[in-house]
Amino acid sequence: MRIGKNVTAALLAGALIGTVSGCSSGGSKDGAPGTPTDVALKSKITPPAAFASEKGWEVRADWMPEGQPYPYALSAKGDTLAYLDKSEQGYVLKVREAVSGRLLSTSKPWKAPEPTEEQTEDPDGLLTVPRVSLITGGEREYFAVWAYGKKSKDQLHSAKEVISAAFYPADASGDIAPSGTADVEASAEDGATDVNVFPGARGLLVIPRSEDAVLLSPDGKVTPGISKVKLGGKPSDLNINIAFPGPDGLVTNGRLEGGIYSGGFGVDGGWHSATVTPPGVDSVLKGESASTGPWETPNGRINSATGNYLIAGWYTTSDNPISAIHDLATGKLRATAPCENIGTPYDLRTPKRPDRYETPAGLSPNGDYLVKGGSVFDLKTGKGHCVGEGKDAKEITLVSVGDDGTAYGLTEREGTEGNMPVSVSAKTGAAKPLPVATTTPDAVAKGAGVFITYASQYIRLIVLNARN
Incomplete structure (x- = not known):
């Protein structure tokens, strides 16, 4: 997530309720671990046919500021869901079974840093609510709760x-x-205006200024x-715009020392894109400049990542671009699609869906299918499809995909028209419109769909069971 100090636009969607005893400041109530009390499904929405509108659970987050994205994260298998509640003592992380809603764990209240002046002045544009990110780790997974703001050591020190x-x-x-737990200073220096935060396998990679980065590990260690x-x-500067703490080292695009773009991508000290080039x-890449003469640079550039995969x-x-899915650990090519894929920004802004540029990649719970922007990939066959293209075709932005290979998204808005909900087959690339009243899932869990609604001036997290 890039924290733009001068940003006034609205946060990338993509990855965040109650005292420990269960009563939130906004009025939602939860029972003790193991009891799905007071998360009974009350809202009525029209989901795609694959989900049962009458069977599921929900959480009402009336403590959240209007316009802010709901912060939550799914486990790697998609069978549990973590989200934040808020109490007078701080934020509380709650983890539930995705299908039943059974409460598995509740954290002690966590105190987030105070909002900065920029956040206070633009609460409808900049993110003011903490995030929840999945850290796959090694043998154990973690949920990271993190936030940007201002904090002082004590009353005798400046924030x-x-x-x-x-x-x-x-x-x-x-x-x-x-x-x-960990804190890292994130003040911009030397004219810099952004701070980047990249969740990955080994923790959170924070780039607070210039090209220096800090790794926050699940044990609280700061590197x-x-x-x-x-x-x-070859030595390279860390690419401050996209770098992930992968299981075997930092994963990033390459730049030669001195800031000269060199192309290519890979793992620090590990595999490089030159050895995993797609067929054809x-x-x-080679060329010639009138001012500097002949040049050449490694091909390929990461533009997003999700789970154990990179999108490049x-x-x-x-001159026809190709989008490709690569295994994060080995670089192995998993699938390709004959179209360009727009990179995902890491901005601390509220989302503007269904903009392809602001929508992160989505992965099915079983790991067989992946969507990004206007592309859908079948990782079992290695074939990808481009949707929303062709003469007079409306642009389609895909958001989520299920274990059956059905992807969900929205068309672009035209004039006074709304965004039409659509489904796309990952196996064939065929798209079809859904009834206009359909609410498409924000994510697909194992055996359930996750829906975020903003009706009645507060946000609801609604989880509906998949139909058998």
Whole structure:
């Protein structure tokens, strides 16, 4: 997430209710762990046919500021869902079974940093609510609760802009404490105006200024001074616009020392894109500049990531771009689609769906299907499809995809028209309109769909069971 100090637009959607005893400041109530009390389904929405409108559970987040994205995260298998509640003592992380709504764990209240002046002045544009991100880790998964704001050491010290984080084991039960907490200064320096936060396998990568990065680990350890990587055997500056703490090292796009763009991507000290080039694609791009003469650079560039996969763009000799899905750990090619894929920004702004540029990638719970922007990929067959293209075709932005390969999204808005809900087959790429009143899922869990609604001046998290 990029925290733009001068940003006045609205946050990238994509990855966040109650005292510990269960009563939230906004009025929602939960029972003790193991009891789905007071999350009974009360709202009536019209979901796609794959989901049962009458069977599920919901949480009403009337404590949240209007216009802010609902912060939650699914486990890697998609069988549990973590979200925040708010009490007078702080934010509380709650984890439930996705299908039944059974409460598995409740964290002790966590105190987020105070809003900065920019956040206070633009509460409808900048993110003011903490995020919840999944950290896949090694043998254990974690949910990271993190926020940007200002914080002071004590009353005798001035407040500084920070990223604060608390990590909770995803498989913990009952009343839980964090496995680690950390703060890292996030003030822009030397004219910089942005701070980036990238969740990944080993924690949160925070880039508060210039090209230095700090890794916050689930045990609370802070590793500072990360600014250089080695890609394809050559030293490179860390790409501050996209870098992920992968299981075997930082994953990033390459740039030669001195800031000269070199192309290519890979893992620090590990695999490089030159060895995982898609068929029909040159591993090195060559050209000639009138001012500097001949040049060449490795092909390929990461533009997004989700789960254990990277989404990259490649240029071909015919100038027809290719989007490709690569395994995060090995770089192995998993699927391609004959179209360009727009990168996802990491901005601390409220989302403007269904803008392809602001919508993150979505992965099915079983890991067989992936969507990003206007592309859908079948990772079993290696084939991807481009949707919303062709003469007079409305642009389609895909948001989520289920285990059966059915993807869900919206068309672009034209004039006074609303966004038409659509479904797309990941196996064939065929798109079809859904009834205009249909609410499409924000994410698909294992055996359920996750729907975020903004009716009646407050936000609801609604989880509906999948039909058998």
